[in-house]
Amino acid sequence: MSKCSIVLFSRYGPPNYLPPIIPDDGICESVTWNTTGVTVAGAHGAGSELNELNSPLGLFVDNEGAVYVVDTWNDRIVKWTPGAYIGKVVAGGNGEGNANNQLNHDDHDQTIIVNIACLGLAMNHEGSLYISDGERHCIIKWPSNNVVAGENGEGSDMNKPLEPAHVFVDENQSVFVIDFQSAKVMQWPVGSKECILVAGGNGEDDVANQLNGIKYSTMM
Structure with missing residues (x-):
């Protein structure tokens, strides 16, 4: 079965990896693809x-x-x-x-959410959208419009994303948030009001426990 990891690229030093996510897609992790296409x-x-x-x-x-x-x-x-x-x-x-x-x-086009400063967008396997709101400093789940991460005001402590940019949702519905300005990645398990720091959070630099200029990607 394939494993999907989040890769966080920094301006300095090697990339940081979040724990692998195992999707239920039935594809072997060592799979290779035919290089010749078929119409x-x-x-x-x-x-x-x-x-x-x-x-x-x-x-x-x-x-x-x-x-x-x-x-x-x-x-x-x-x-x-x-x-x-x-x-x-x-x-x-x-x-x-x-x-x-x-x-x-x-x-x-159909407008489904108004008056929101959307900095990032993700979708889970059920079709629900997760939107990072830069003004409210939180992640909103649509269509329920529930806040699933943040909304404790702007700040730098564990539960206050300063600038929630990219957002990712794993198979367990945990929400991962890249806080660009605070140079950290936070995880909110489903239903939790408290987050878990999974990367960074020690300022911006090239030390192994720091991030700098976070970019977001996924790897299969």
């Missing part, structure tokens, strides 16, 4: 036939390996089963429009 949908030029796509802008792969393609300019969603020569329209495909059997290049 699974389209490749017959731009068009509207079922073996063609026209500006595909999104896709999803289900547990059976079927590929669902957002075929933008054909206003349809097309499903390609493994080894299929042509796709099957599963949504739209009846021209551009607003009827129940049509799609219409939907570009109407």
